[in-house]
Amino acid sequence: MATTPYRILGADLNSNYFQLRIAYLKRIHELKSDRERPTKHRRITPEHFRLICRAYETLSDHEKRRRFDEDEEWTYDIDISNYTLQQLAAEPDLANELKNRLHKAKLRQINERHPVTGHTPLYCAARACNIDAVYYLIEQGANPDIRQRTGSTALHAAAFFGHAEMVRCLLESGADYRIENKSGNLPERESHNDEVRETFKELKETPFVKAANDQLDWFKNVDNGVSHIDTQYHAQRQTLLQCACKKGHFELAIWFIEERGANLDIVDINLNSALHLAAYGGHTKIVRHLLFRGANPTLVNKWGMTSEQEGFAHGTDITNLFRDIRDQDMFRMARDGTTWWFQYYFDGKSPNATDERGTSLLYIACRFGQIAVAEWLLDNGANINAQTKDARSTPLHGAAYYNHLSTVELLLSRGADTSIKNKFNTTPYEEATNAEIKRLLERYRQDLAVEKVIPVHLYGDGKSSGDKPIATVQLEYKATIKDLIEALPDSMSKEYRWFSVARSPLNLVSNDIGLLSAVYRSRHVNTKFIDLPLCLIAYTSPRYKNSGYTARDELSSFDTRDFEKSFSAQCEIGSFKVEAVSNKKQTFNVGNIQFDFESNCTHSDVPLSIRYIISPDADEFRLPGCICLFEIRCKEQQHQLKELPTATIRGESNAKLYTWLPNSGYWFSHSNLHRRLSRLHGKHAFIREVEVVPKLFSLLPDMFIQVVPGKLFQTREHPIHCEYLKICEPDLSRFPHTAYHGTSIKLIRSILMDGLVMPSTIVSSGLRVCPPPNHIARGLKAFGKEDFANAIFVSPSIHYCSDPVYAVTFPYKDQQMIAVLDCRIRKDSFDAFPSTVKHYKPHSDDDVNSLEWRLQSPSAIQIVGIIFIPVITSRTAAVRLRANKLGVNPNDLE
Structure with a gap:
């Protein structure tokens, strides 16, 4: 080598270490300026800058410099395959090589300090202003606050080397500006120029940087304009709560939750929730609080990991917290109204479980007025009339006696029996001490008398x-x-x-x-x-008459006499007798139908006959998906049943019970009565719903068109690789534009029932539709539009509507997927806007000025299909790869 490291670096033989850093600083800034030129006009080749890096490595290391000064020996040519992560990070032209290496690197390697200098890969990337590398390292879990041998962090290096954009990058990634190095300097004090100083001044007054640096007093005492607590900030798209949880700022995190009502389950760009970030960081106090506040532990990040799995690297410190939550006493959870525990941790336990005194979970919830827990238990099959072992009281007795009006209303709406007497020979009406509850119970009894179903x-x-x-x-x-x-x-x-x-x-x-x-x-x-x-x-007045909604025609009726004629000609007949016994559940099987009668359902024997047809002709009876059509008849003129039975079809877990509205084409079902007959007489049918995604999403058989008979999904490559469920044929003459709407799998059935609706609308399931909590809030002005969020939003970009702000991942087999509605839009019905999602990275086929279509007429949208897009093609493989990165045994995560 003809030249020397001194000449390459632009330093002289007597330069001290500070002067060497200044010389290296100048070379880096020369490279930055050169990279702003078009490629063909650049003057500094990657090979030349590589020599600069080797020269600085030699002269900044005391032993290597002494050897060169004595023998003129130094290493200037290293094969890239032998580079350390630090060396890769120091050369911006090797960003892709660095990413490839990091993909398989363990977390300890990503944060590993050089044995001599103490530099981490992040420190070296920050010093060289390698923005892409820093973002990727942060995403992979690099800690920006690790100190090198002089006590300086990556933020010190960015400030000293004069990289204002890197200072911004690090602060927006949560770097701590309060750390002093061994010289007693904060990063800001080492600022190389005014641009760096101005960057510190600006960002230190922003909410996210304040959160990253644990400035609780600032949030408490300053009118800082943080009106939308769930705003997502910067490239990582983390909320203030996520930032506090990641950094381990316990008191600040609690304040965001308790005082500001921060949403616990928003996910960042990597699909990490606050619970993921706290568990990953090993912050046990925060994890415990998040769990007890109901944070969702089932969410999966982009590496296929739950929050519990992200905490495995910390041994049992984190995993024991999740285990302790799972092992909580479910009866205490019911008494305290801890609804989230049932949602996430009930698993395969019976909703009819009783404690050592023979008291059911539902009774405990109702006795203490815990309506949300009671509703969850009922939704999951709890026996609404289960009596306590000693007092023989039902949940309705408990709610009425202890004056829980809303709980009484819930139980009555679900068909609770008002006539059951406990061991004191009193009904719930007689137990009630509140006049309003008494009036409610009396009105309900009157309704039952005239079959108000x-x-x-x-x-x-x-x-x-x-x-x-x-x-x-x-x-x-x-x-x-x-x-x-x-x-x-x-x-x-x-x-x-x-x-x-x-x-x-x-x-x-x-x-x-x-x-x-x-x-x-x-x-x-x-x-x-x-x-x-x-x-x-x-x-209180006519509304929405001119909003474009069009009433469809009356459904053609099915005459009762015609129905009866067809039914009688084909039905089989069975019979049984419900006996007047107490404390004994009675079960009867007729064909493949099972009828279950609760104890104390009658005071006298009740003989019943059953007429039924298994697999009736769908066309003849106009019943697509019908498994069984049946009718119960009481042989006595006036039956003595106090409570109607439940009916199930053996071997059919996805069948729903419907009742015919005579002289019409309509069938109705009490979706919350769990197959309990709403009335004894009349025609009933079991309809097999189409289970699109097991346990998450089912559709009625007349709600969509299957692409191929017997095949639910069609595999498509356009607009991207996906599985497609066809709902209807597109009406291209009325709806010529194609657009998409990302959503949650749990909401799709409701959306198909009601269409896409304006914010604040109560839909037919009883839920009120609200904008995403981490997006533009209602009432805010944007793009010149007052209350911008008061609209329906779709996008012509499949990539944009697949963003985590809109689309929520869900498990399907071994995959993690998102659901996107395939829509057609009426001409001239929308206004187009650029992205409203900060830091969204447009794809090559995106029109950046028309990513967000804003509509104010629900009738301008036709939903034609559902696109299921794999986010993780194999969660098993993704988890094993992530486990390797965290340095834990993949088998421990299963």
Whole structure:
């Protein structure tokens, strides 16, 4: 080698270490300037800068410099395959090589300090202003606050070497600006120029950097304008809570949760929740608090890991917390109303479990007024009339005696028996000490006497009206709109005379129109199957009449005599007798139908006959997906059943029980009664729903078109590789534009039922639709639009709507997938805007000025299919790779 490291670096023989750093600084800035030129005009080749790096390595190492000064020997040519991570990070032209190496590197290697200098790969990347490398290292888990031998961090290096953009990058990644090096200097004090100093000044006053540096007093005492606690910041897209949890700032994290109501389950760009980040960092106190506040432990990040698995690197410190939560006493959880515990940790336990005194979980929840737990237990099959071992009291007894009005309302809406007497020979009505509860129970008994089997929940329009019904009523199955109005409390019946399904107005040509028929005609989806309770929005004046909703035609009726003729000609007949016994559940099997009668359901023997058809002709009876059609008849003129039975089809886990509305084409089901018959007489059917994603997403058989008979999904490569479920044929003449809408798999059935709706709409499931908590909030002005978020948003970019802000991952077999709605949009129905997701990286086929389409008319959208996109093609493989990176045994994570 003709030249020397001194000449290459631009230093002289007597340069001290500080002067060598300045010389290296100048070479790095020369490279930065050179890289701003077009490639063909660049003057500094990667090979030349490689010599600069080798020269600095030689002269900044005391032993290597002494050897060169004595023998003129130095290493200037190293094969890239033999580079350390530090050497790769120091050369921006080797960013791709660094990423390839990091992909398989363990976390300890990523944060490993050089044995002489103490430099980490992140420190070297920051010093060389290798922005891409720093972002990737941070994403891979590099810690920006590790000190090298002089006590300086990567932020010190970025400041000293004059890289304002790197200072910004590190601060926005959570670097700590409070760390002093061995010279007693903070990073800001080592600033090389005014641009760096201004960058510190600016960012140190921003909420995210304040959170990263544990400035709790600032958040408490300063009017800092942090009005949207769930805003996601910078390239990692982390909220303030995620930042505090990642850094281990316990008191700050608790303040964000308890005082500001931070959302616990928002995920960042790597799909890490706050719980993931706290577990990964080994911050046990924060993990414990997040778990006890209900943070979702089932969320999976982009490496296929749950938060518990991310904590495995810390031995049992983290994993014991999750185990302790799983092992909590479920009866105490029911008493305390810890709903999240049941959602995440109940697993395969029985919802009818009883404690050592013979008291059921449901009774405990109802006795203490824990309505959310009670609702969860009922949704998961808890026996609503289970009696305690000693007092023989039902959950309704407990709720009534202890004055829990809303819990009593819940139990009655789910079909609780009001006639059961406990060992004190008292009914729930007689146990009640509250006058309002007594009136409620009395009205319910009167409703049962005239077979009022159609529950209706009425909601107010708009978020200010709350998320609970403003009124609930029970109606006969032949009820009309007029009957609904008359059933309302006197204070409401004179005001609320107009109604909608998810803001699609009921057709009120006449108040004598059947309620179920009106709901069918106004509903978005074209299916004859109607779930109860009916969740309607009530209005004091006509609303949404001109919003583009179109009522469909009445469904053609099926005459009762014709139905009976066909049914009688084909049915088989069975019979059994329900005996007047107490404390004994009775089960009867007729064909493949099983009827279960609870104990104390009758005071006298009740003989019943069953007429049934297994696998009836779908066309003849207009019942797609029907497994069984049946009718129960009581041989006595007046049956003595106090409680109706449940009916199930053996071997059919995905069958739902429906009841025919005579002289119509409609069938209704009490979705929350778990196959309990709503009435004894009449025709009932078991309908097999199509299980699209097991346990997460099912559809009625008349709600979509299968692409190939017997095959649910079609594999497609356009617009990207995906599995496709066809819902309907696109109407290209009315809806010429293609767009997409990312969502959660749990919401798709509701969306298909009601269409995409405006924010704050109560949909037919009773849920109020709200914008994503981590996106633009309601009421804020953006792009010149007041209350910008008050609209429906779709995107012409499949990549954009697949962003974690919109699309939520879910497990499918060994994959993690996202669901995206394939839509067609009416011409001239939308305004186009650029990305509203900060730091979204456009793809090559994205139109950056038209990524967000804003619509204010739900009728301008046609949903034609559902796209299922794999995010992780094999979670098993992804977890094993991540385990290797964390340095833990992959088998421990299974």
